[in-house]
Amino acid sequence: MITLALSKGRIFEETLPLLAAAGIEVLEDPEKSRKLILPTNRADVRVVLVRASDVPTYVQFGGADIGVAGKDVLIEHGGEGLYQPLDLKIAKCHVSVAVPAGFDYAYAVRQGARLRVATKYTAIAREFFAQKGVHVDLVKLYGSMELAPLTGMADAIVDLVSTGNTLRANNLVEVERIMEISSQLVVNQAALRLKQAQLRPLIDVFAQASPKN
Ligand code: PRT
Numbered sequence: 001m002i003t004l005a006l007s008k009g010r011i012f013e014e015t016l017p018l019l020a021a022a023g024i025e026v027l028e029d030p031e032k033s034r035k036l037i038l039p040t041n042r043a044d045v046r047v048v049l050v051r052a053s054d055v056p057t058y059v060q061f062g063g064a065d066i067g068v069a070g071k072d073v074l075i076e077h078g079g080e081g082l083y084q085p086l087d088l089k090i091a092k093c094h095v096s097v098a099v100p101a102g103f104d105y106a107y108a109v110r111q112g113a114r115l116r117v118a119t120k121y122t123a124i125a126r127e128f129f130a131q132k133g134v135h136v137d138l139v140k141l142y143g144s145m146e147l148a149p150l151t152g153m154a155d156a157i158v159d160l161v162s163t164g165n166t167l168r169a170n171n172l173v174e175v176e177r178i179m180e181i182s183s184q185l186v187v188n189q190a191a192l193r194l195k196q197a198q199l200r201p202l203i204d205v206f207a208q209a210s211p212k213n
């Protein structure tokens, strides 16, 4: 049995065509079903639905053999115990620094003052500002980062951006792009050895079928 960990939403949706290329069809719609384990048309393949940020943990500890996780999530997790054979080039976005329109970010950064930054991505933010030599106080949040500067709780946020619509709707502007993000295939290291015969062909088909850029 191969267990694949996916999160509902964009990762599930964008992984479906890759599964289809491997002849795998998920037999229930996660938006309608309350089941956390979804059967597929193949008796030896099942999908488990977990939070996006829990995918690396499930794969690391063998709750799943393989999974699909954003680079953002993998960097925060640390990647221990995971084999990352493939960039699937799906669920693309970038990590950016954003501030309220009118906030003089360049000045704040140059001045050497401490910048208060709200984010779910504390590892990425810490590393980025350390490289720039900017002192930051990080405020860890689990969602709705956009609200932090609007309420005066932070000067800036570090968050994922794809269309930029969420920033615009909240009168925030992107001032720096930290990194490009896409989703990676992650594989449990022991499973890769023990289930090679099933996993290798799957990885190969995903490599063939994933978008080329
Ligand atoms: O939503 P939940 O709290 O359950 O978990 P999650 O947010 O971790 O999961 P999900 O499914 O939203 O995201 C899973 C993965 O998709 C992330 O880890 C990223 O690698 C990837 N991804 C790609 C994105 C986006 N694009 C994205 N736009 N994840 C989140 N967003 C959010 C972003 O945080 C911001 O709130 O969408 C908003 C911005 O979008 P635009 O289009 O308005 O710029």
Ligand code: MG
Residues within 6 Å of the ligand: none
């Ligand atoms: Mg989300």
